[in-house]
Amino acid sequence: MTNLLKVQDLQAAYGHAQALFGVSFEINQGEAITLLGRNGMGRSTTIKCLFGLLPVMAGSISFCGQQINKLPSYSIARLGLGLVPEGRQVFPNLTVEENLVATARAPARASGAGSAWTLKRVYGFFPRLQERRNNLGSQLSGGEQQMLAIGRALMTNPQLLVLDEATEGLAPIIRAEIWAALKELKHEGLSQIIIDKNVRALLDFTDRHYVLEKGQVVWQGDSKALQSAPHVIEQYLGV
Structure with missing residues (x-):
């Protein structure tokens, strides 16, 4: 498989408070991986480092073989990383369609994920967004805002989609819709x-x-291994 992103020995801090202590992981083309853990354990900090939103103290981040940990955020996005941020962060005073068009760009290179994402394709993927296309971002429900945040990221035609707290605060039926959408993206x-x-x-x-x-990364493995390790879920993920 083609390696897409590789993070090695990543260290980062907020002022004098160190938050990451040598985080390493990788993802290959077409894979879906997770960063798991309780709140405050470094997951969102890792994402901030990936997108140049927090300086990297030590270690390296490479995307498609290119070192990106010293690049500005806009350059990283142009390479093909798309972010669905925690809290959705849609533009409240723009309509759904304006939110989508504001981020639209052609693919940086062949993504291996089917045809390019256009307004028409996003509306086909999330029909509810088409129904609400003239509504302001502030007028949407939490689930609709999450669909919009995902659609907005897809409009950048990313090679790698990163979702920080993908279904936080959503009703179970809406969570199921989001999981189905992510599953379809994985299939593509x-x-x-x-x-x-x-x-x-x-x-x-x-x-x-x-x-x-x-x-720090304290456990890694595939879905079968995690399913067979309830103690890991209890020790590191349980409330």
Whole structure:
């Protein structure tokens, strides 16, 4: 398999408080992986480093063989990384369609994930967005905002889609819709990194998992291995 992203010995801090202590993981083309752990264990910090939103103290991040840990955020996005941020962060004063068009760009290179994402394709993928296309972002439900956040990221035509807290705060029926959408994207070959607390749902379609505890990877393995390790789920993911 073609290696897409490789993170090695990543260290990062907020001021004098170190948050990551040598995090390493990788993802290949077409894979879906997860970063698991309780709140405050380094998952979102890792994502910030991937996108140049937090400086890297030590270690390296390579995407398609290119070192990116010293690049500005806009350059990283142009290479083909798409982010669905925690809290959705849609533009509240723009319509659904304006939110989508604002981020649209052609693919940086062949993504291996089917045809390019256009407004028409996003509307086909999330019909509810087409129904609400003239509504402001602030007028959408939480589930609709999450669909919009995913659609907005897809409009950048990413090679790698990163979702930070993919279904946080959503009703079970909406979570199921989001999981079905991510599963379809995986089927189409779009690589994904997913952060979420719903471990059982993730096991259904993701390939490998990395569990973080206090800024370090303390367990890694495929879905079958995690399913067979209830002690890992209890020790590092249980509330």
